[in-house]
Amino acid sequence: MLGALTLLLVFQLIGEVLAQLFALPIPGPVIGMALLFAALALRGGPSAELRDTAQNLLQHLSLLFVPAGVGVMLHFRRVGDEWLALSASLVGSTVLTIAVTALVLRALSRRAGRQGE
């Protein structure tokens, strides 16, 4: 548990340092994820400890968004004034994005599957 958590933090740290060093537009944790994925591919998979720790952390991923979500109270006035435009935009755009992404991916992976056969 402790070793695995340290490993995750080390990869995040490397990611943050690279992002700062090269002024990358990608957040440090995302770079850390890519690097850890590459390391796993080289090493041939995670240890049981790392797998368990990741599972524990990801099981309650939702919890980690709660503090930022409570920040809505800072914007009550703006949200109140523009509620219709904001909700129309969020609902419309989110549903559209899910539908478009899923349809494109399904169409393309079917085609790729047929070519591979």
Added chain:
Amino acid sequence: MPARAQFAEIWVYLSTSPLLGLTVTLLAYQGAFWLSRRANFHPLANPVLIAVAALVLLLQLTGTPYATYFDGAQFVHFLLGPATVALAIPLYAQLARLRAMAMPLLAALAIGSLTAMLSAVFIGKLFGASEASLLSLAPKSVTTPIAMGIAERIGGLPSLTAVLVIATGILGAVSAKYVYQLLGITDHAVRGFAIGVASHGIGTARAFQVSEQAGAFSGLAMGLNALMTALLVPLFLPFLIRWIQ
């Protein structure tokens, strides 16, 4: 400290310590999770939505400023970093499928990412949102820290973007199942990837409730979309600004 001595009540002491913010966050989430499980993880019983609503109500009733609350809650917020890194592990388990689908995934990512950004600004504009709100809406489908960074760079309001990002995540988690039913999308890799592009980590949390494979592809989409949006927004910014004004 004399100021503190004047207010000897426990509440005053507690309300200035990070302990309270952290504890109420965990309590609210566990209560919300319990409700969500009792509803058989129905998408409408979203734990983030319930916990945020309960906490906002509590803070309003006790007159606690958000900054005071966040002093404690930041310890939970911090774990977003290592959790993002940890997404590499379920992703690795999907290595074979990932290789087979690489090109379709990248194409769907580019189109999905562009759809998220342009449709949010377009619909917002159509309904008369202000310029600051529109610029805060543009990066709303990517994970909180990068969305805030993008909003700041293009002249939006980072803290508003954070809220829009969370709302987008909840909306995606609530609606995806119905969109997929309507369109007849059954492949868990496709389902996971699309929810990850549209609604980042909260979508990913929802996808993990559905299956390990959906969760892994959603985590991948979330990471890739952070990258894609960071590249696309500056590219499309002149066009977006001309559109908004």
